[in-house]
Amino acid sequence: MIERQHLRIVAMIAKKGTLTDAAAALHLTQSALSHGMKKLELEFGVALWHKDGRRLRLSNAGESLLNLAERILPQFENTEEHLAQIAAGKKGVLRIGMECHPCYQWLLKVVKPFLTQFPTVDVDVRQAFKFGGLQALHGYEIDLLLTPDPLFIPTITYVPVFQYEQVLVVANDHPLATKPWVRPQDLANDTLITYPVEPSRLDIFAQFMTPAGGSVKRHKTIETTEILLQMVSAGRGISALPRWLVEEHSQSLPITPVRLGEDGLSKALHIGYRSKDASADYFTAFLEMAKEIGASTQSA
Structure with missing residues (x-):
């Protein structure tokens, strides 16, 4: 046995x-x-x-x-952790996985009121998965998955949180800063700075550059949003980020969002969870808070 x-x-x-x-x-x-x-x-x-x-x-x-x-x-570890939480007088722990690197600051806006409303529930945020976010959900490594690229399957339910536009971000004095929108070939002489994610999973490549046969002079990666934006504002390269994030940081940094293509690049942030697990009050409350804060982000 x-x-x-x-x-x-x-x-x-x-x-x-x-x-x-x-x-x-x-x-x-x-x-x-x-x-x-x-x-x-x-x-x-x-x-x-x-x-x-x-x-x-x-x-x-x-x-x-x-x-x-x-x-x-x-699954053993998840259940044991849950039992330990109950024994300690807590309702449990909500483990959130992220496949959206720039969404960390947005997520904090949801976590803060959630922790206030549910003092007996802990929150853990994870960005590194052995087999990817969807497998982490199925393997009980996480309870919620924050992703802009949901894979719809029967065992997972996705809740749309908000719509956003993916834009090019450049320094205010960059030649592209005055353009209403850019073409893939406009980026040929630039250094593109992205998060350390497989290029095929980056929208700037998968939905903008690659279909048009475009390329950049150099591609480099940086893990943190703050350093990435500092590099862009200093003229060390360009990047692609959600418009809402660029506009938030443009108040303190000399950066400008520029539309990717004449029609723009539209995305939607989703929260995925195992379909059978949406019963706890704190679970559904987190989803409602996320949608509420997502709506304010979308309208900002």
Whole structure:
């Protein structure tokens, strides 16, 4: 019979690579670890890993068990965390995943009143996922996913929060700052600064540059919005961000939003959640607050 400990061991072997390191991380002796897994191998008649020098390499059977571990272990952890919260007198924890880098400041506008209204609920915000946001939802790593690119499937419900326009942002003295809108070829001599996201997932490439066969002189990445905008305002490059964010920062920085294409590039921010999980009062309250603040952002 496959037990939780077997899943933990296989996951740690895959992570650490050696029996010694895996045993130490799990606070087990090497003999106890080996003995437990050997019984499972004998039960099913398969080897779970092979030795490759000092390191261990998972077999096909081991990879199958690892796949199960990556799906099941987060659910154990989620339930245990929830039980611990209840034992501590809290209703729970709301874990929010983000696939929208520039939306962090906007999210804080929702989190602040939420924490005030629900003092027994904690909030955790996560931006790094092992398999991406949708997989993190299915794997119970997060409870809500903030994304501008929803993938509609039956098990996930998406709530539209607000519409926004993705724009080019340039320094006030940049030659493009006076244009009503820009074409992909207008950016050929510029350095484009973006968040560290796969280019195929960036709207500036996927929906503007690539379809037209456009390119930029150089593409560089910066993790934080504040530094990115400082670089743009200093004339070190251009970027593409939501208009509402650019207009907020244009009050303190010499930056200008410019429309991408004559018709502009329209986007919508969504919050996704597992369809079966929208029962807690604090859960639905967060969604309502998000829509309310989203409406004020859209009309600003």
